[in-house]
Structures are given as structure tokens and as C-alpha cells.
Amino acid sequence: MSTKIVIENLIKIYGKKHIAALKLFREGKTRDEILQSTGNVLGLADVSLEIGKGELFVIMGLSGSGKSTLVRCINRLINPTSGHIYIDGEDIAHVDEKRMREIRLKKISMVFQRFGLFPHKTVAENVGYGLKIRGVDTSHRRQKALETLEVVGLEKWADYKPTSLSGGMQQRVGLARALATDAEILLMDEAFSALDPLTRGEMQDELLRLQKELQKTIVFISHDMQEGMKLGDRIAVMKDGAIVQLGTPEDLVINPVNDYIKGFTEEVNSAQVIRVGSVISKKVSLKIGQDSISSGLKKMLNHNLQFIYVVDDQNKPIGLVKKKNLESSLKQGKEDIKTIMETDFPIVDTYTCLEDIFYLYKQGFPLAVIDEKKEFQGMVKAVDVLTSLGEPN
Template identity: 60%
Template sequence: MPSSKPKIVLEHLVKIYGDHPQRALKLFRQGGNRDDILEATGHVLGVADVSLTIHEGELFVIMGLSGSGKSTLVRCINRLIQPTSGQILIDGEDVVRFSAERLRELRRTKISMVFQRFGLFPHKTVLENVEYGLKMRGIAAAERRQKAAETLAAVGLEAWGDYLPDNLSGGMQQRVGLARALATDAPIMLMDEAFSALDPLIRRGMQDELMRLQATLKKTIIFISHDIQESLKLGDRVAIMKDGYLVQVGTPEEIITQPADDYIRAFTQDVNRAQVLKTGSIARRTRPFVIGTGPTVAALRQMQDFHREHMYVIDGDGKPIGLLIRDELAAAASRGEVDVSQVMLTDFPTVPAASSLEEIFHIAQADIPLAVVDADGRFRGVIRPFDILAGISTQASPPDPTPPLAPSGDQPVLA
């Protein structure tokens, strides 16, 4: 999980393309939109007053169609494109004001970049490509060669160091591009449509690879994409841009469950919601029975009070250890059984809160609620087959068929 420490802060960033941007900027400040500015001054509004905060360790996706200003925005961050107005704070320093020398230092040590068409140097071998950033940093040949070889091995291309990039397939070339960006150990990585030029199958493999690498590297990654599926899959948070403006920023779940406007709703229509929605986000928070706090009759009373057919039993650490079924519990209580642990079922289904709905389809049984557990195995709530179907429906949920909620009864964790 990304920390909440801000790494990159964009404040009122504006980029206007043309020879006299200041005139167009004035028009923009007076409220002119993209078409007004183009008509009046012949200038193109690339990025329109974007403010964003990107946290350390976050994989932040900027999504938009071509011409939405996403590539311009990402190039402003390492100043391959000079912004017209606004601030870009990286670790609190405004890089817009950096001198050429400090800017080079920033690019050598703090920000690396991966390009859509790979941007490899065709006259250099794979290994020479990977060590390029280290060479610019002035690191001795032997040291950088070793570092480049290690990074190349991390992306699975250790055998290809002496080949020229043209001898490699597209997917392999982009691995080289990725290795080149990783080799400098820069904490920030910009990825401009890095997987868009790849075949679908290769693209998916690269996405998985990126997520695997990110799990250990924990870099701050800004990933540009025009593909909503890719954006929602990769992003800790996703920003959607249109015509240079920022339309919505949020977690993938927020984007599909609460689209800011029709534009985003249209985008998310084809999204496989079962892939994006996490089990934890639709789990119902229910009160479990804590083992050792009472006999079977106490448990039965709790179930009757909350009109529940099932109830999970947790241990002192909050981990689920069993499932109570009302009819069986009632029968056992009338037989005079006292110990709850003798009555509960110990063979019950659990699912991690971080898994997607798609991943839990196969264990969703007809009548038994699944226990949802967090990363530490603690009980977070339950999920029923009905919840899964309601979650992936693009329509608003029909009324809940369960009886009226008691104060501590069933409630979705996230609204």
C-alpha cells in the first residue's frame, strides 16, 4: 500500500503550445476553453490547470484518449516539455525553476522514463542501452556494466545483453526499456503508454510483470494509458483527462462505482467490473460471535436479535474459526449443549479482501456467506452470492431482501 507522503505535487499546471503562450494564457485565465483559445490565438491548450498530488510508492495512472494532454502532462514532470504556468513540486522542490544543471541531476538520479515506442538506441547493444542512465551519471564502466546486467536479469533478459535491440521482439524490447529505467534506481518512474505498442497477450504479461516488480520496488510510478481496463488493473489511483482537463481522480473502485460524469460512465461501461471490484469493498460488516464469551444460548439469542441465519465465530485475535447455522444451533441448544465450538462448522470458505470478485466466483456457494479476511487473516465481514451479482451489475442495486438492519447488523463496508 502506498504511503500518504506526497512525492509529486502539481499545482495549477498549464501548458499552451504556440509562439506566444502568454496571450493565450490570459485568455484561458479569463475563462476561455480549448476551442476559444484555438480560434482566437491559434494556440493549443495542452494541459488545463491540473492540480494533483501523487504519493510515495503509488502507482498512479493517468488515462485519456489521444489529445487529452496526458503525454504532455507527464513530460512536464521531467520537463521534456516546459510548462507555461504552474508549479511541479517533487519532494517539495519546484522543478519548474530548476537550472539546466539541476534538471540534468534530477533526470539522472530521481526520475526515469519508459517510452511508448521503447525509445531504445538502435546502435547500442541491449546492455549498453540499460547502462545509459548510469553512464550519464558518470559511473565507472565496470560498475555500471554489472548493475546493468543485474537489472537485465531482473526482467529475464540476461542472455540478450550483447544483442542489438532490433534482434528482440516488441515485448522484449520494452523489457529492455523498463530495465533501462530501473537501472538508475530513480525513485520516480514515468511510463508513457509503455505497453500500448504491444500485442494484447504480451501486454497482459508486461502488466503482471510491472505489478510483480512494483510489489518489491515500491517506486512512485506515473503510468500513462489510453486503455481503461489497463488503468483500472494497474492503478492504485486513476486520473482521467479530457481535452487537457482533469475530469476525475480516484481509486479504480471509485471510478467505476461513482463516475463523475457521463463521459467517465461511458468509458467504464465496457469494464469487467468483477475484475476491478475488490471483495473487501462490497463485504458486509457483520458482528461475529467471539468464542468464549458465552454458551450456545447466548449465541442463539444474538442471532435471533439480528435476524441472522448464519454467524461467524472468531477467536481472541479476530480470526474466523467457525460458522454457526441458526437451525443447528437451536437444535443443539435444546439438546443442552453448551460449548459453541462443538456446534460450529469449521469447514467454511474464506476469501482475502484484496481479491477481485472474479477470483471468488468459484467458491460462492448457494447459501453460505463467505468470510472476508484482511491481509493479517482477521475477519472483516461476509459476502454472499447475492452481493457479488449486485456488485457487478451496472444498474443501481435493488432493495436489500434481508430484514431491516439492526444497529450492528449488515452494512456494506464501503458505501
């Protein structure tokens, strides 16, 4: 994945004495000490991160953590006090306002928490508003608006006013407006937090569907860990203007760096976050054409296995054998694994969530785990899953 956004040593201080406050920060003073000495608030405390092209990157934190300040610095609705913000290699933290307007028109769109729709304009006019500012003529604006509304399932509502729509539908209009400009980057600041829980879940699913199709670079702000875990390829958790931990949802659940992160993740359903690839217990296998029944039994005894998978010469699983069948066949003088190999076995890829695999254990077999190339990565027993979910942070 190539890098789309790079943020380096970003600092934001609110207040008139920002130079003095910046000096104190660089001397190692805390946020509270800076506030007490200068009356200024440290909004961002030396933030550095990279966001990949096509990544859905979530920034989380409690109120006052700096998450909204950070996303607003990315499109310069807030000007940073110090540091750099690179978009496609261009440091937009230090461009003039004319260039910044061009960047906002062409590269960055924003979806707001409260929809931000014009009540006197139709849905189609709202969606086409960014194109109007860009100077696109009326007929092309209308065409693009209708095409984008179709993407979010609202083409039939094009000529209605926003007040005729439900909250979820209005947020879809806001999302369509952001998409209509074909901006490469979407900034979404608490975009779904004003919605009821059911509609919020539907909008999360809609965003994931659209992202799979459009592959935008999305920076999504949220205070809800369940939402962040569901949406984010990676998550940055902030506190007091700084990033406390940055990683995949799985990283945060399995390896929280401190009690603050533990507190954030303790209510998360781990089965929806932890991936199969993290709980593989045994990687040993038998290779067709190389291993015999006797060598296979030896491997199983060495690794204390009751089941073992058989792979072909491309390391793809093609069957499973049971220890008791190997022992029985060996007594009969057989050596061909194919004669006792079962070909109806459960298989799953490394990226599948644990919640989605429970039903596969109905056959009583461990699961064969494969990667994106369909190659065997190991197996996962039911006890491995239960152990991983039972371990406290």
C-alpha cells in the same frame, strides 16, 4: 504513504500568445474559446494532484486529453506555462536547466512507447547508456546492466543487438535501461501500446511483479481502461487538459462522476476491479466465551441470518454456525457454541477481487472477510457479489 510528487495548478498553453491565452483561461474561457481567440491550445487546465512514494499512478484519457503533456511536464521535456511541480519538496518547474539535467540523471527515468533503443549498440550497452551519461566507468556499467537484465529475465541476450529481439523483449530492455539508473521515479508514456495483446498482457504482469519487488514511484500513461484498471493503485482520468475524476479503479467503476467516466468504464470487467471489502453485507458476529447458543440465535433472528461467524477475543474468525443447528441445540438445552461450530470455512481478505472468490462458494457458506491484521470485517454472501456486479453504473 509519504508524498513523492505534488503538482499544483499546472497550466500548459501551446502557442506564441500564451500570455493572452493564460489571461483568457483565468477569466473562465473554455479551451475552444481560447483557441478561437488566440490560436493557442490549452494543453493543461489547472491540474493539481499528489502521487505517493511507491505508488503506481495511472493517467488516462483520449487523444488530446493532456495526459502525455502532463507526464512530460514532470521531467520538464515540456515546460509548463504556470504552476508548480514538487519532487521531494523541490519545485522542479522553476529550476534552471543544469539542475534539471541532474534531476533527470538521478531521480527520473522514462520508458517510451517505441522503445527508443540504439540499434547499433548491444542490449547491455543500451541498458547502461544512462550510466554512461552519468560518467560511470565501463566495467561498472557492464555489471549493473547485467544485473538489471537479470531482473527482467534477459541476461542471456546482453551481447545481442536489439533487432534480434521481439517487441516485448525490446520493451523489457527499455524498462531495464530505466531501472539501471536506480531512479526513484519511472515515467511510462503509453509504454506497452505498440505491443500485441498477448505480449502487452505479459509486460503488464512483469511491471506489477517488478513494482512489488522494487517499489518505485511510477507514473503510467495509457488510453486503455482495462490496462489502467489492472495496473493503477489510483487513476486520474483527463479530458480537455483537466482531471475529470481521480480515484482507485474501484472508485471509478462504482462511483463514476459523470457520463464521460461511465463511458470509459462500461467495458471493464467489474469482477476484476471491485474488491471484497466493498460488498460486505453483514458485520455481526458471535464472540467465543461471551455469546451462548441462545444469545447467538437471538442475534441471527434480529439480523435475519442463516449463518453467522464466531470470533475469538482478538476478533479473528475461528468458526461458523448455522441457524438450524443453533435451534436444534437450544431445544436440547445446550449453550456451548463450540459444540456446534464448524471450523472449515471459506476466508478471504478485503482487497481480493470478486473474480477470485467465486470458487469459494462451493461449500454453500458466506465468506468470512478479514483485514490485513486477520481481524473479522464481516461476511459476503453470493447474492451480495451478484448484486454488486449486476448494478449498472
